[in-house]
Amino acid sequence: xxxxxxxxxxLGGGQLGRFFVIAAHEMGYKVAVLDPDPHSPAGRIADHHLxxxxxxxxALDRMAGLCxxxxxxFENVPADTLAYLSKFVPVRPGAEAVAICQNRxxxxxxxxxxxxxxxxxxxxxxxxxxxxxxxxxxxxILKVAxxxxxxxxxxxxxxxxxxxxxxxxxxxEPCVLEQMLPLDYELSVVLARDEHGMVxxxxxxxxxxxxxxxxxxxxxxxxxxxxRGNAEEIAEGIAQKMGYVGTLAVEFFVxxxxxxxNEMAPRPHNSGHYxxxxxxxxxxxxxxxxLCGLPLxxxxxxxxxxxxxxxxxxxxxxxxxxxxxPDWAGLLAVPNLKLHLYxxxxxxxxxxxxxxxxxxxxxxEVQKSALAARRRIGICDE
Numbered sequence: 001x002x003x004x005x006x007x008x009x010x011l012g013g014g015q016l017g018r019f020f021v022i023a024a025h026e027m028g029y030k031v032a033v034l035d036p037d038p039h040s041p042a043g044r045i046a047d048h049h050l051x052x053x054x055x056x057x058x059a060l061d062r063m064a065g066l067c068x069x070x071x072x073x074f075e076n077v078p079a080d081t082l083a084y085l086s087k088f089v090p091v092r093p094g095a096e097a098v099a100i101c102q103n104r105x106x107x108x109x110x111x112x113x114x115x116x117x118x119x120x121x122x123x124x125x126x127x128x129x130x131x132x133x134x135x136x137x138x139x140x141i142l143k144v145a146x147x148x149x150x151x152x153x154x155x156x157x158x159x160x161x162x163x164x165x166x167x168x169x170x171x172x173e174p175c176v177l178e179q180m181l182p183l184d185y186e187l188s189v190v191l192a193r194d195e196h197g198m199v200x201x202x203x204x205x206x207x208x209x210x211x212x213x214x215x216x217x218x219x220x221x222x223x224x225x226x227x228r229g230n231a232e233e234i235a236e237g238i239a240q241k242m243g244y245v246g247t248l249a250v251e252f253f254v255x256x257x258x259x260x261x262n263e264m265a266p267r268p269h270n271s272g273h274y275x276x277x278x279x280x281x282x283x284x285x286x287x288x289x290x291l292c293g294l295p296l297x298x299x300x301x302x303x304x305x306x307x308x309x310x311x312x313x314x315x316x317x318x319x320x321x322x323x324x325x326p327d328w329a330g331l332l333a334v335p336n337l338k339l340h341l342y343x344x345x346x347x348x349x350x351x352x353x354x355x356x357x358x359x360x361x362x363x364x365e366v367q368k369s370a371l372a373a374r375r376r377i378g379i380c381d382e
Contacts (some may be wrong), residue, residue, distance in 0.1 A: 006068040009071070010071060011074065013034075014073060015344075015352065016042075020268070020288065022044050022045070022234055022284070027285070029049075031046045032050065032063060034054070039345045050063065050237055052104065057124050069090040070085050070091045070291075075266050093248070094243070097244050104143055104263070105176055107176060114237070118260050123176060124167065125174055126177065127167065137177050138158065138163070139159065141178050142154065144173045146173070154212075169244045178310070183255040187204050187206055187254060188207055189231050191232070191236065191299075202299045203219050206223065216309075234250065238261070247267060247269075249265040250316075255269060268287055272354050273307050276340070277305065278302065287298070304359065307355055308340060309351050310341075331377050337356050337358050356370075356373065
């Protein structure tokens with residue numbers, strides 16, 4: 001068990017890392033962040049900010065010397081970096097689990113191997129793989145195996161010709177071709193698992209996306225109790241099969257009432273941000289607890305919640321060329337609304353700049369209030 005005031009290591013300096021730093025500080029820990037961006041939101045509030053690349057040997061050695069344990073907020077940190085650090089300090093989650101989650105091909109292979117439900121798919125390494133792919137995979141979505149997130153690195157393809165064109169535009173990067181499913185809606189489960197195999201699931205969230213980026217998460221999800229329970233059971237099974245330690249997110253498609261695993265994220269998740277304001281213990285405190293070998297906290301929700309992402313687009317609501325600060329005072333006039341801004345130095349279209357969560361006892365009233373606040377801040381319904 002690692003107790004305060006030990007220094008914990010965070011690989012990645014984005015908003016997820018920032019929330020980890022806040023949770024760790026509140027629990028009495030210090031934090032060292034490794035991130036190449038000198039303006040990273042987490043680095044700016046950490047006790048130590050090592051401004052270096054993920055594979056910088058000197059920076060990794062310094063992290064190993066500073067920290068009692070290391071975690072990550074970003075699945076694209078090289079698994080080799082985690083493996084190297086694990087020679088000196090506990091690293092949670094481990095390199096093996098992160099390697100599965102950071103590569104769509106490995107992820108689909110893992111799901112297939114262990115019998116977890118997922119969309120039909122095929123690995124694509126060459127044009128011949130597309131030409132020989134099962135016709136049932138069309139129409140489909142061609143996704144790069146590595147470094148795709150928030151809708152990046154993927155293309156909808158109606159047939160083989162479109163798939164060949166998209167593969168060329170992706171410069172021949174290894175891809176996964178996935179059958180496009182008739183989607184009912186999307187769910188996600190965020191959980192924490194400790195080194196002894198104890199698992200705590202947060203309530204299942206119902207998610208909607210805009211242009212591939214999470215827009216709104218609703219808790220409790222408007223799905224049957226049986227379906228929510230099945231989602232939690234599958235997510236727990238995935239964590240157990242990976243030997244996972246830390247906070248994990250599992251995203252699901254619901255298709256004709258059946259669950260299909262979309263992808264896993266080896267870290268806290270955007271759809272779990274509601275836990276900060278609506279749960280006894282939030283996903284970032286659980287990350288600290290799992291990393292340090294502490295007992296996991298109570299993951300129950302004490303309120304219904306709706307979380308709304310705030311993208312850089314709303315800074316350009318009045319002028320597409322000049323950023324203008326949104327009407328935070330008007331947003332904060334909603335008494336049951338909690339605003340979280342990430343401290344990013346420049347708003348960009350599609351960039352996650354913050355979020356707000358509306359909480360309350362009545363789920364319907366919470367949803368109405370959150371959607372009204374969303375419109376008030378300038379987020380238009382599609």
